[in-house]
Amino acid sequence: MSKLINPTLKAKRQEFADFLANSVPFLGEEATEALNDLVHATSETGKTGELNLKIKMKPIGGKAGQMELETDVKLKLPQPTRGKTILFSTPDNNLSRQDPRQQTLDGVRDVSQESTAQQQKELRQPEQRTAAAPLRAVG
Template sequence: MAQKLINPTKKVDRKSFADFLAAQPDLADELADALSDMVHASTETGKVSELTLKVKLKPLGGTSGQVELDTDVKAKLPQPARGKTLMFATPSNNLQRENPKQQTLDGLRTADQEASAQTELRQAPKDSNVEPLRAVH
């Protein structure tokens, strides 16, 4: 039967995990960024996210007490739901939004054309008789 190793360090002498992170500011910043991304992604999608911190500790030979640390931070973020699009296959095996078998009516625009027309910038007519607006405090 394997013998369990007992830590000789008293609990009052052990440093906290926060002290470990404070000694490695780049790791702490990476974790903070990942946590912020998780909160944003989860609140936007309503789905679960996950953060994993992996710490590998390798003792270097000798009695110097040196150890090599290898850390890895992985955040598993939920992806937003993608919408679906209805398209039509053409005789030449391409996809398009309009039905190629349906006649087009002159003067009508598709939803895409209407949306682009709505977002075009319009210029107000220049009237020299109108005073400019003043700030009111």
């Protein structure tokens, strides 16, 4: 099979950006949105993403010079890393944040309860200020 040689001079060829902007309604806008989303997602996650622009072209037989175009913009965004959770299985085959085999001690609170209690204590009792020593001149 021989290679087809394009007879159009390079100086007369339409720029691809001009084709996107003028020939296919909304394709350039859609590709711009997708590119912006891709840049944002890859910057935020530090992972790889992908943008594919597909243009399918078919001459319409019997109609001089007419072409049928089918376009598609596909975006594959990277997914953020999800955290992991450790849960305990119960005798009823459910999941719980607290180990059902672990005994609880009265008066002992977990970290989130302690943090909440500390914040409430600070709100109820304003900070007591002590009288400051008078300032003295430094020579």
